[in-house]
Amino acid sequence: MTRRLTAALGVLLMAATPTFADEGMWLFNNPPAAQLKAKYQFEPTPDWLDHLRLSSVRFNSGGSGSFVSADGLVMTNHHVGADDLAKLSDEKNNYLRDGFHAKTRDAEIKCKGLELNVLLAIKDVTNDVNAAVNPGMAPADAFKARQARIAEIEKANADEKASVRADVVSLYAGGQYHLYTFRKYTDIRLVFAPEKGIAFFGGDPDNFEYPRYDLDVCFFRVYNGGAPLKTQHYLKWSAAGAKENELVFVSGHPGRTNRQNTVAELQYLRDTGYPYLLQRLVRLEVLLSAWGGRTAENMRRAEDDLFSIQNSRKARLGGLAGLLDPKLFGRKVADEQRLREFIGKSMNTDVKAAEGAFAAVEKAEKVRAELIRDLTLLENAAGFNSASFGIARTLARAADELPKAPAERLREFGDARIPSLKFQLFSDEPIHEDIETVKLTDGLTFLATSLGPDHELVKKVLAGKSPRDRAYEVVSKTKVRDPEFRKKMFEGGKAAVDAAADPMIELARLVDPASRAARRRFETEVEEPKRQAHSALAKARYAMDGDQVYPDATFTLRLAFGTVKGYTEAGKAVPPFSTMDGLYARSKELGNTGPFELPKRWVDRKDKLDLKTPFNFVCTADIIGGNSGSPVVNKAGEVVGLIFDGNIQSLVLDFIYDESEARAVSVDSRAIVEALRKVYDADALVAELTGKK
Incomplete structure (x- = not known):
C-alpha cells in the first residue's frame, strides 16, 4: 500500500x-x-x-x-x-x-x-459565538462560555413543532462558526x-x-x-x-x-491515535467474526457491526500508510513551513497573533496522548462496549443534566438537541441480550487489561466477578432495552432513576465521575486551546490564500x-x-x-x-x-x-x-x-x- x-x-x-x-x-x-x-x-x-x-x-x-x-x-x-x-x-x-x-x-x-435531515439555510455566527469569550479567560471558562452561547443560538433557531433542527458547526477547527438549520424527517x-x-x-x-x-x-x-x-x-x-x-x-x-491539521496533530495520529484505534478494531473484528461464525442467527445480529469495523480497519490502515510515507509527510511539513514563514514576515496584527499557535497545538496534542487510554475506555465507552450501556448512561446523565440551566449542561443535552435525542432513545429497535453480553464481556476485559485488575475502578466495576459473569449479570437484569422503561426513566428524572436501581444504570453512574473528568480535561486542555490556536491560524491562512x-x-x-x-x-x-x-x-x-x-x-x-x-x-x-x-x-x-x-x-x-x-x-x-x-x-x-x- x-x-x-x-x-x-x-x-x-x-x-x-x-x-x-x-x-x-x-x-x-x-x-x-x-x-x-x-x-x-x-x-x-x-x-x-x-x-x-x-x-x-x-x-x-x-x-x-x-x-x-x-x-x-x-x-x-x-x-x-x-x-x-x-x-x-x-x-x-x-x-x-x-x-x-x-x-x-x-x-x-x-x-x-x-x-433524515435536509439543509435549509446557513448563517455565519462566528462573531456572535466569539463575543462570548473575553480576552484572558481561562480555557475552562472560555469553553463553558462558548458552549453556552452556542446552546442559546441553537435553541433560538430550532423549532420542534416545525421539525426544524439547528446545529452550530465549527469550521476551520474553530476559525468560523456557522448555524445550519435543517428540516428533519x-x-x-x-x-x-x-x-x-x-x-x-x-x-x-x-x-x-x-x-x-x-x-x-x-x-x-x-x-x-x-x-x-x-x-x-x-x-x-x-x-x-x-x-x-x-x-x-x-x-x-x-x-x-x-x-488543516498541524504537523504535531498528524504526528499524534501517526504515532499514537491510529495505532491505538487499529488495535481496538482488530480486537472487535476477531470477536464478532468468531461469535457470528457460530450460527446464522449470530451472524445476522453481528453482521452490520462487523462490516462497519472491517471498513474502518481498512480505511485507518490506508490512512496510517499515508502518514508513514515520508514524501507525503514532507509535503505537510512544507505546507506548515510556508504558513510559519508568512506569519513570521507579516506586519498584520491578526496574522502575528498566530505566532504561538503551533506551540499551543503541540502542547495540547501531548495532553491528548496522555488521555487516549482513559478517554477511550470511559468517555468513549470502549470499556463498556454495548448498546445497553450507552442507553443507561444517557438516562443517568439526563437525570443529572436536564435540571440544570441550558448553558450549564453537556452539549448533547442542549434544548435544541433534546427532540432528536428522545427520538433515538425511545426507538423500539431490537437489542439482543446474547450479543450485548458478548460485547460487554470484551469491553470489561479490555478495561481490566488496560487499567490493571488491581485498579480501584476496575475492582468496583467487576464487583468481585469475572468480566463474563459481571457482563451476564448486568445485561440479564437491566431493563434499559425496554423502550417504555426508558421513557419512564427519562420523563421521571432523577427520582425515577434512583428508585429503579437498574444494574446497568448503576454501572454507568459508577464510572461517570471518572468519565466526566477525562472529558473535562480533554475539553479544556485539548479542545479549547486547539480551537483558539486554529482560529488564529485560520485568519493567517485567509490572509495568505484568501477564500480558496x-x-x-x-x-x-x-x-x-x-x-x-x-x-x-x-x-x-x-x-x-x-x-x-x-x-x-x-x-x-x-x-x-x-x-x-x-x-x-x-x-x-x-x-x-x-x-x-x-x-x-x-x-x-x-x-x-x-x-x-x-x-x-x-x-x-x-x-x-x-x-x-x-x-x-x-x-x-x-x-x-x-x-x-x-x-x-x-x-x-x-x-x-x-x-x-x-x-x-x-x-x-x-x-x-x-x-x-
Missing part, C-alpha cells in the same frame, strides 16, 4: 499551494465558482445550487442520500441503509442478507430510529434493497479496490403526516448515465478530514466536483468504467464462492441483462467517509451515479488531495435501472425514478 501511495503522490510533492486540480469539499455558501469557470467554463447559478442542496439529505446513522422523485423517494447506499435493514430483520426475514422490495406503497416498512420507510451479496460483491477483499461490481443502492421513502412527502426539489434521472471526461458533481456529507482554502469536513453538506476519468496503476491503465459482464467474470474467476458468490437471482437472470451496461465508474471528485450515498450529478443536475466508495489510493484523502490515482467509486445510473427492471422486476420503481412507464 505504501509503495502505491508513494507513486500516487510523487508528482504532487514539489509544490505547496492552497488547492490542487479538482480538490475541495466546498461549502454551499462559498462554492468553487472561480475554479469551475476557469477550468470547465461552467458557472452554477444560485438556483442550481439551491435545488441540489434541497434535494440532498443526511442520514443520522452516518451517510448521505438524495430525493429522486416528487413523492419523497430517497436514494442512498445499501451499506448506509444496512443498520436499518438489520433493525427491521428478524429470525424469519433477513433483509440485510436477502434484500427487500415493497411492490406497493402499503408494503413499505417503517424504519426504527432513523432521522422521522417517518422513513424502506422501499427497496438488493441482496448483500450483490450490494457488497467482493466483500472485504475487494473493499477499496477497483474495478468494482457492486449494486450498492437502497431506496427509502419520506412520509409526512402519514402520506408520502410531496417535494419539488428532487433530482431527475439521467438515462444516458456518466460519460468519460464529463464534469460531475457530488453533493454529500463528508465525515471528517484532517487536511475550504474547511475540513464536518459531516455537513459539501459540494465536490471532478471528471469521470480512469488512472494508471503500476504502469497499467485502469479504465473509468466496469461493466456487468465483468461481474460474472470476476465471480467465475474466484469460483463463485464466499464474497464472490452471486445471488441466485443474478445467476438465473444473467441472460436477460445487457452485459455491456456500465456498472461502476470512477471520478476525481474529492470525497471521504460520510459521502457514501451521495448523488453524482451532471451539469444539468441529473443523477448519473451514486457514490459508494473510494479506491485504495483515496485513503490518503483524510490528509491530502491527489488526482493522479485517487478516485471516488460510484454505481452508474444505467446499472441501477438495468438491475431493477431485469433482475428485480421493479418496473414501478423504475417508472418513478425515470418518469417513464
Whole structure:
C-alpha cells in the first residue's frame, strides 16, 4: 500500500499551494465558482445550487442520500441503509442478507430510529459565538462560555413543532462558526434493497479496490403526516448515465478530514491515535467474526457491526500508510513551513497573533496522548462496549443534566438537541441480550487489561466477578432495552432513576465521575486551546490564500466536483468504467464462492441483462467517509451515479488531495435501472425514478 501511495503522490510533492486540480469539499455558501469557470467554463447559478442542496439529505446513522422523485423517494447506499435493514430483520426475514422490495406503497416498512435531515439555510455566527469569550479567560471558562452561547443560538433557531433542527458547526477547527438549520424527517420507510451479496460483491477483499461490481443502492421513502412527502426539489434521472471526461458533481456529507491539521496533530495520529484505534478494531473484528461464525442467527445480529469495523480497519490502515510515507509527510511539513514563514514576515496584527499557535497545538496534542487510554475506555465507552450501556448512561446523565440551566449542561443535552435525542432513545429497535453480553464481556476485559485488575475502578466495576459473569449479570437484569422503561426513566428524572436501581444504570453512574473528568480535561486542555490556536491560524491562512482554502469536513453538506476519468496503476491503465459482464467474470474467476458468490437471482437472470451496461465508474471528485450515498450529478443536475466508495489510493484523502490515482467509486445510473427492471422486476420503481412507464 505504501509503495502505491508513494507513486500516487510523487508528482504532487514539489509544490505547496492552497488547492490542487479538482480538490475541495466546498461549502454551499462559498462554492468553487472561480475554479469551475476557469477550468470547465461552467458557472452554477444560485438556483442550481439551491435545488441540489434541497434535494440532498443526511442520514443520522452516518451517510448521505438524495430525493429522486416528487413523492419523497430517497436514494442512498445499501451499506448506509444496512443498520436499518438489520433493525427491521428478524429470525424469519433477513433483509440485510436477502434484500427487500415493497411492490406497493402499503408494503413499505417503517424504519426504527432513523432521522433524515435536509439543509435549509446557513448563517455565519462566528462573531456572535466569539463575543462570548473575553480576552484572558481561562480555557475552562472560555469553553463553558462558548458552549453556552452556542446552546442559546441553537435553541433560538430550532423549532420542534416545525421539525426544524439547528446545529452550530465549527469550521476551520474553530476559525468560523456557522448555524445550519435543517428540516428533519422521522417517518422513513424502506422501499427497496438488493441482496448483500450483490450490494457488497467482493466483500472485504475487494473493499477499496477497483474495478468494482457492486449494486450498492437502497431506496427509502419520506412520509409526512402519514402520506408520502410531496417535494419539488428532487433530482431527475439521467438515462444516458456518466460519460468519460464529463464534469460531475457530488453533493454529500463528508465525515471528517484532517487536511488543516498541524504537523504535531498528524504526528499524534501517526504515532499514537491510529495505532491505538487499529488495535481496538482488530480486537472487535476477531470477536464478532468468531461469535457470528457460530450460527446464522449470530451472524445476522453481528453482521452490520462487523462490516462497519472491517471498513474502518481498512480505511485507518490506508490512512496510517499515508502518514508513514515520508514524501507525503514532507509535503505537510512544507505546507506548515510556508504558513510559519508568512506569519513570521507579516506586519498584520491578526496574522502575528498566530505566532504561538503551533506551540499551543503541540502542547495540547501531548495532553491528548496522555488521555487516549482513559478517554477511550470511559468517555468513549470502549470499556463498556454495548448498546445497553450507552442507553443507561444517557438516562443517568439526563437525570443529572436536564435540571440544570441550558448553558450549564453537556452539549448533547442542549434544548435544541433534546427532540432528536428522545427520538433515538425511545426507538423500539431490537437489542439482543446474547450479543450485548458478548460485547460487554470484551469491553470489561479490555478495561481490566488496560487499567490493571488491581485498579480501584476496575475492582468496583467487576464487583468481585469475572468480566463474563459481571457482563451476564448486568445485561440479564437491566431493563434499559425496554423502550417504555426508558421513557419512564427519562420523563421521571432523577427520582425515577434512583428508585429503579437498574444494574446497568448503576454501572454507568459508577464510572461517570471518572468519565466526566477525562472529558473535562480533554475539553479544556485539548479542545479549547486547539480551537483558539486554529482560529488564529485560520485568519493567517485567509490572509495568505484568501477564500480558496475550504474547511475540513464536518459531516455537513459539501459540494465536490471532478471528471469521470480512469488512472494508471503500476504502469497499467485502469479504465473509468466496469461493466456487468465483468461481474460474472470476476465471480467465475474466484469460483463463485464466499464474497464472490452471486445471488441466485443474478445467476438465473444473467441472460436477460445487457452485459455491456456500465456498472461502476470512477471520478476525481474529492470525497471521504460520510459521502457514501451521495448523488453524482451532471451539469444539468441529473443523477448519473451514486457514490459508494473510494479506491485504495483515496485513503490518503483524510490528509491530502491527489488526482493522479485517487478516485471516488460510484454505481452508474444505467446499472441501477438495468438491475431493477431485469433482475428485480421493479418496473414501478423504475417508472418513478425515470418518469417513464
